[in-house]
Each structure stands twice: as C-alpha cells, then as structure tokens.
Amino acid sequence: MSTAAVTASEHLIDPEIADFLKLWPIRDLSPTSLAAARALLQEIVTAQFDAMGADRADSDMTREERVIPGGKGQPDVRAVIHRPVGDAITPGYFHVHGGGYVMGAPEFTDSRDRAVVTRHGCTVISPAYRLAPETKFPGAVEDCYLALKWFHENARALGVDPDCIIVGGESAGGGLAAALTVLVRDRGEIPIAGQLLAYPMLDDRTGxxxxxxxxxxxxLWTAAENRFGWASLLPCPPGSDNVSPYAAAARTTDMAGLPPTYILTGALDLFLDENMDFIRRLIHAGVPAGLTVYPGAYHAFDLAGETRLGRAFAADYDEAMIWLLTRPKTAS
Incomplete structure (x- = not known):
C-alpha cells in the first residue's frame, strides 16, 4: 500500500480521491513490517467504513458471532453474522474480507455488511479465515468452504433461502471468494447463485x-506488495506453473458452470487486466457476467468516502447485488 515517489499515473487520478492517499503511510510491506501494517490497516479501514455507514438501521438487525466447528483435522472458524429482525426468509450473502491474504478480519467490513442488510434484506456472514504467511494455501479457502457449507446447511434455521446465496468480497477477499466459487463448483456440494467481486486479487502472476x-x-497495492501477498499465501513462488485455481482463480482453465459474476474495478488498479480477462473468459464460456471500470480510480478507491466515484461505486454495487439476487434460481 505504498505510494511511489515518481509515478506515471498520478495525473490520471480523479482529484476527489487524491487526498485519501495521504492516509496510507504503509510502505514496503514485508515480514518485518507486517504486524504494524495489520494494526494500521485495521484502524484506517474501520474508520472509513464507519464514516460511510450512516444509512443503516442497526435496530432493525442483529449481529452475532458463531464458531463453526472444524472437521477432518480442520480448525474451528469464527464468523460474524448480520441479519434482519423478523421472520421473513432472506437471501444470503457470504462476504469475504480483504487484506492481501495477509491482513484483515470480518470486522473490517461490519458497516458494509450492515448496509447490505439494510438495502437488500440479506443475511450476511463473514468468516475469519486464517491469514498468510502463518497459514499457507489451502488454509484460507478451506476455512471459507467450511463456513459456506455450514451457512448453506443451516440456512433455514438462520432464516435464509439456501438456493439464494451469493458470495463476494473486495481485493483479496474478492479473489478468495472467486477461488472458493471454483472449488464449490468442482466439489458439487453447495449451490451458489452468483458472485460480486470488487477489484478482486485473482492472479498470482501479476507483478x-x-x-x-x-x-x-x-x-495502495503495488506489484511488489502483490508479490509479497502471493508469496505469503502460496507454497511455491508466485508465477510458478503449478499454482492451483483454488488459490488463484485466474488459473481456472474451464470457466463453464461458474455462477453469474459481476466485477467492479478501477482503471488504475493493479488488478485491472486480470479482472477484465476473468470477465471476458466467463462471457466466452456462456456465464452471465459484467464489469464496470471506473476512470481515475486506484485500488480500493471506494474507501475515499463521499465522492462522485464513491457514490457511483455504491450505486453500481447495489445494482449488481440486485441483479444477482433476482436472477432465476435455475440460471447458471
């Protein structure tokens, strides 16, 4: 999350989001700086989401934590659940937090999860998957699979329609959600109605x-930091020939049978090319998919707050959510 001293793209940044870069003093992410970066990122992201969380009605929803039992040698997984008050059956949203695979927690996006409950009537679950480098692949995706399977199996008890669960996330959370979706398709145990990915981290080869x-x-997220994130997660160097699609979803060779997908990303984001290519390949495989690219936007630009781009992102995020939630359940 560093800012280069001399840049090619600074003049292309939308002026409204330029000042936000000053809030991100994290530079040269490395094993020695990781602990401090984790604490600082938690502080900054939580503050930004809280500042943007005004249009919520907390009295109309509940928040609880569950510990999902592990199995077959897997550890338990903590999860945060937000759901509307009442007896109505709701859609489900499985939300994976970001943080480069090395940082973050479900509390990162409490305000966004509350907004999804308020605006879309969803029950939202966010798992505390194990972080790298302490846990290598496949720890994080298996944690998410365990939590998603529990969410589906307990959907009725939670007041959720088990046939209307979508997955999503931002940055590494979006990449992990996409890898999870490939794993779910291949195991054939859980139906997923769609995926909503914000600037997802999909390809270990980038950078x-x-x-x-x-x-x-x-x-905010450079090629060097991308290499660090992927090197922390993978048991082999980023860019190696044998990287699993369950770690890096861009490694998926067969896109058929994946659920409807929407991606939102910035024109200056490191992940622009891999995001566009992922959507292109989904479309060519017959999967309903769409993409919005925001001019002048760097990685995680939506955290910059009440700006024109931020409002556009929020509106498009909501429209994409509606599109995924209201598609016929038989669509694939």
Whole structure:
C-alpha cells in the first residue's frame, strides 16, 4: 500500500480521491513490517467504513458471532453474522474480507455488511479465515468452504433461502471468494447463485511473471506488495506453473458452470487486466457476467468516502447485488 515517489499515473487520478492517499503511510510491506501494517490497516479501514455507514438501521438487525466447528483435522472458524429482525426468509450473502491474504478480519467490513442488510434484506456472514504467511494455501479457502457449507446447511434455521446465496468480497477477499466459487463448483456440494467481486486479487502472476500496464498499480497495492501477498499465501513462488485455481482463480482453465459474476474495478488498479480477462473468459464460456471500470480510480478507491466515484461505486454495487439476487434460481 505504498505510494511511489515518481509515478506515471498520478495525473490520471480523479482529484476527489487524491487526498485519501495521504492516509496510507504503509510502505514496503514485508515480514518485518507486517504486524504494524495489520494494526494500521485495521484502524484506517474501520474508520472509513464507519464514516460511510450512516444509512443503516442497526435496530432493525442483529449481529452475532458463531464458531463453526472444524472437521477432518480442520480448525474451528469464527464468523460474524448480520441479519434482519423478523421472520421473513432472506437471501444470503457470504462476504469475504480483504487484506492481501495477509491482513484483515470480518470486522473490517461490519458497516458494509450492515448496509447490505439494510438495502437488500440479506443475511450476511463473514468468516475469519486464517491469514498468510502463518497459514499457507489451502488454509484460507478451506476455512471459507467450511463456513459456506455450514451457512448453506443451516440456512433455514438462520432464516435464509439456501438456493439464494451469493458470495463476494473486495481485493483479496474478492479473489478468495472467486477461488472458493471454483472449488464449490468442482466439489458439487453447495449451490451458489452468483458472485460480486470488487477489484478482486485473482492472479498470482501479476507483478511477477506478468507485468501490469504502465499506469496500473502505483497506489495502495503495488506489484511488489502483490508479490509479497502471493508469496505469503502460496507454497511455491508466485508465477510458478503449478499454482492451483483454488488459490488463484485466474488459473481456472474451464470457466463453464461458474455462477453469474459481476466485477467492479478501477482503471488504475493493479488488478485491472486480470479482472477484465476473468470477465471476458466467463462471457466466452456462456456465464452471465459484467464489469464496470471506473476512470481515475486506484485500488480500493471506494474507501475515499463521499465522492462522485464513491457514490457511483455504491450505486453500481447495489445494482449488481440486485441483479444477482433476482436472477432465476435455475440460471447458471
């Protein structure tokens, strides 16, 4: 999450979001700086989401924590659940937090989860998956699979329609949600109605064996930080030939049978090319899919608050959520 001293893309940044970069003093993410970065990122992200969480009605929802029992040698997984008050059956949203696979917690996005409950009447669950480098692949995706399977199996008890559960997340959370969706398809145990991914971290090759565009990834999440994140997660160097699609969803060769997908990303984001390519391949495989690219937007630009781009992102996020939640359940 560093800002380069000399950049090619600074003049392309939308002026309304330029000042937000000053809030991100984290530079040169590394094993020695990781602990401090985790604490600082938690503080900044929580403050930003809380500042944007005004249009919520907490009295109309509940928040609880559950510990989902592990099995077959897996540890338990803590999860945070937000749901509307009342007896109505709701859609389900399985929300995976971001943080480069090395940072973050479900509390990262409490305010966004509350907003989804308020605006869409969803029951939202967010798992506390194990972070890298303490836990390598497949720990995080297996934690998410365990939590998603529990969510589906207990849907009726939670007041959730088990046939209307979508998955999603931001940055590494979006990448993990996409990898989870590939794993779910291949195991064939859980139906997923769709996935909503914000600037997802999908491809370990970006910044290692595949170089990003000249104007991509100079702010908030750089190629160097991407290499660190993937190197922390993977048991092999980023860009290696044997990386699993259950770790990096862009490694999926067969896109058929994946659920309807929508991605929102920035024109200056390091992940722009991999996000566009992922949607292109889904469309070519016959999967309903769409993409919105925001001009002048760097990684995680929506956290900059009440700006024109932030409002556009929020509106498009809501529209994509509605599109996924209201699609016929038989669609694939």
């Amino acid at each position: 290692s064996t595949v170089q990003p565009g000249r104007f991509s990834g100079e702010f």
